[in-house]
Structures are given as structure tokens and as C-alpha cells.
Amino acid sequence: MAHTSSQTSLARPPLASLETVCAVAREGSFLAAAEVAGLTHGAISRRVAAVENWLGMTLFERHARGVRLTPDGQRFVGRIEQAFGIIDSAAVQWRLPRSPQLVKLSVVPAFAKLWFFERQAAFESAAPALRIQLDIDHRNVDIAGGEADLAIRYGRGSWRQLEVKPFLPETLYPVAHPALAARLAKQRHKHGDAALLDVPLLHDSDVTGWRAWFGALAIPLKPRAQDRRFEDYTLVLAAAEAGLGVALARVPVADAYLRKSGLVRVSRHEVASPLTYYFVHAKGESRPEVLALIDRMQAAQQGVS
Template sequence: MMHSKDVSLPPLALLPAVMAAARNGSFSAAAAEMGVTHSVISRHVAQVEQWLGYDLFERYGRGVRPTPDGQRFLRDVQGAIELLSQGAQPWRQRRGPDVIKISLLPSYARIWFLALVPDIERDLNVRLELEISERLADFNEGQTDIAIRCGKGQWQGTKSTRLFSDDLVPLISPKLLAGRDPQSLDAEAIASLPLLNDSDATGWRHWLEAHGVKFRQKPSDRRFEDYSVGLCAADAGIGVILSRLPFARKAIASHDLVMLPFAPVRSPLATFLVQPGYEQRPAVRAVAERLISAARDCE
């Protein structure tokens, strides 16, 4: 284990004067910024230069500018300060509710997540800042704390917890049934109808193969990146859509859709709560645990 005596650190308390002098190009201006005298800035800079063994600034007129060595030192100090700030930021005690940044798809927001927000914010004294987006979450520099995504749970540099297994059931509008009895449709008949996909045809391909039918893409099939838009398209009679349990009943309740009489088929994909690989602050962990618990209550 490394102890402080093993590391030779610059005089850290004096560095603000050096940085202020570099920012302002003048010891007098640096002194005014820091609320001290010119001589204090001059003395602090001189002590840092003595520790380094070279000059940080060259003087011209009433101003100063960094020497080449000074430029390199100041750049490294600034980088170290920024790195230290980023590392310490997640552990600071915050005033008021802690802000938790959550990235999720629009469909998850509408169908499941938004109804949870008021209780979570009240019970955990947090504010959930939502990024409703199709793009992958960026955990760098604290841009995202938690992401909710559909996939196989394998995203580099992250840890994933399964929220929902995607058990797929087909939903159809009475408009598309056109008076036919849902019981009369077998998997082959469904495959002949316009099929609605979300990001790709993985779900339909898997569902049809589970019923012994080969998936074949048709010109009448359509793709909607936003699943909730796909539900509206199914409601309009444009095609048949696969819905994920436990959301299918909500979809039926909010749309004029009928669940076709087939046993659910487990998708190779699932819904995951995704977090960065590093340790997160307590408030983020509490929100993650609450979401995992809420998902279990849905099943």
C-alpha cells in the first residue's frame, strides 16, 4: 500500500495562486481575484518554482506568461484537478434531492417507468432526470447513472440486472381480423399477415420458429423504432405486433387490440437495468434496487 511519505507532492495549498496568475496573466489581477495582496501571489509562485527547480513564468511589462516548462506543468496540474473533481463528485454530500440520471427507451417510459417516478422521488428524496432516447447510454463523466435497455445483457464495461424476461404474445386489431375468429388463426396464417417489428425482426423470427413456421420478410411488414408507435399502428389495423409480457395487458387496456390464443414464447432478448462497472453512490444504488423490486412486482 502506498503511503503519503512515498509520494513527493507539490505544495498544494500554493497552487491556486499559480493557476490564478496563469489565468489572469498578471500577479496583480490574480491577487484581486483571490482577495489577497500582490506579494502573497508573488511569494506563493516563488515557493512553487523553488520546489520545481525552474521558473513557471516570465515577466514582461506588468504582466506574466508561462514559460514552456510552466505551460507543461500548468496543463498537468489542470488535468489532475479535473480528474480529482470527477472522481470526488459522486461522493459529495448534496443539498436537496440527489439527481439520478436515467436513460431509457420511449416505450419503457410510457408503458412502465413514468408511473413509478412520483413514489421513487418522494420515498428516496431524489430527482429522476430522464433521458428518453434510442441511443446507447453514455456512462462516461457521469452523463448517465442507470440505463434500461432491451438486449442480451452484455454491454462492455457495464453490469446488468434482468428486469423482465420478454415473453412474447401476438396482438391484433379487430380491424385486421375483419370478422374472423381469433381461434381460427394458426401460426402460418399469422405469418401471412403484415407483421410489425420494433428495432428488427428478431422477435417475430423467434416466435414463428417456435411454432414451426419459417420467418419470411414481406413488403407489407413494417418497422417502428418506438414500440409504442408500433402499438398505435397495430391499433389502426396496419399489422400484427408482438407484445412483451407483462406489458401486453396494459397495451390491450389502452388500445383496441386482442391477444391471439397462443402460449407466450420466451424471447432470446430481455429487459435489463444497466449500470457502469464502477461503484456508484448510495442514492443511485437505492434507485436501482427500487426499480428491480418494481419489475418483480409486475411479473
């Protein structure tokens, strides 16, 4: 025989009352449970009394500092919490996916083209889904002002008032067009790596990388009119492909580009770059979507994904 809705309702107390009993058990007092639930002390008391009346037994013992569960209450609340756990698991499994969470990410053009674009779809599609809004510019955006949630910056990590975490260290070695590389090979046979000073050196905003590379060889590097400066590192690599001079390969960020290009290595000497890519965000950043993107990028850098 089918049960009516009124008969079904007698099979258990209201879920809200059961949740209240669990809250009182967790908090240890009616007053604390009322504050957490946003209810009055009287409402909490009435809900607990309704469950106790329905059960026909006392769930809580009163003491000076609040309440504690009776032995029967401990067994009952334990089973109810298990039941709520099953409900919560079902809700997570069956509810419709939420809209992807937005993360505003600031990057320089070279990083976007050489490293990020080919990984962006994977970063967005991993669970939970993200929507990454890129701000691609050479300027440092105002993170504190809300222009970005997260930035990837290249430098020495000295950005005050923000939280800075190392992300992508680089190794430097010189590359050139094959014809120029062949010419340099003959000169290097006589003069070693100092022969690179006979051709234009290609670089972006400064010569920090070249100074570090030559410095490790104890070869001084002075400003030279013949060297060529470009605003973006991808232009540095393109100029090297065109035979306009020698560029520093910055690996691993340039790995994919180098595999596809005709550039060849012109020296076995390599150095760790004094500049590094960093995660930069507001201090105390705790939003799950921002932390998720950081985790995914770190995993990709480490070859995990």
C-alpha cells in the same frame, strides 16, 4: 437555583475529547486514532489525559502494540458510546431532510411511456427522496463519460466495459385490431398460427421477437416486403390499433397499454423473449442514490410496491 454556563461546563468533558477516547478504544492505539481523526499524536494524548484527569482514573493500559481499555475504561466507554448512539438517533430524526439526490437515468422512449412514467413519482418520493433526470433516446448514452448514472437497455446484455444486470424479462404473444382478429380467427381454423403470415407483421428495430415466436412453432420467417417497421415500440402498438397488421404484445412492459387499448389476442401461443431489459451502469457503482433507484425499480417489477 439555576446553573451558570461555567457550572454546566464542569459537568462533562468536551464532546471532542470523549469522541477521541472512543476512537482510541476502537483503533487500539493513539497513532491509529490520530490518523483516522486527522490529528497529531500529541493532540490525541492530551485529549485522553484530560478525560482521565476529569474522571480521576486511568482508561487505557499501554502495551507493546498500543493500548487497551482498563475494566473501568470498558464500562465508561460503553456508556459513552450508548450516549453517542442516542445523539445520532436524535440527529437523524430531527434534522431537516436533505435535498433529493439526483440520478441521471437513460431510457428508450417506449420504456418511458409504457412503464416508467406512471411509477416515476413513487420512485422519487420514497425515502430517501430522489430526483430522477431522464434522458429519453434510442441511442446508448456514454455512461463511462458521465452522460448517465444508470441506463435501462433492451437487448441480450452484451455491453462490454459496463456492469449489466437483468431487470425485466418479457413474454410475447400476438395482438391485433378486433376486426383483423376476427378475420384471422377464420383463417387460423384452417391453417393454424401460420395464418398470421397472410397479414403484415408489425415490429420495431428488428424481427427478433417474431422469429422467436414463429420459431417455437417451427415456422420459418423470411424477410417480407409487406411487413411494417417502426422505430419505437409504442408506434408498433398504435399501428396495430389502427388495423395495419399484427403486433407482438411484450408483457409486462405493455400491460397497462393493452388494458386501455382495443387490441385483442389472436393466438394462445406465447414465448419468452430472447431480448430483455437490463440495468446498465459503471462497474463498481456504489452511490446510494443509484442503488436505491435500482432497488425501487426491482421492487415495482416484482409487484412489491
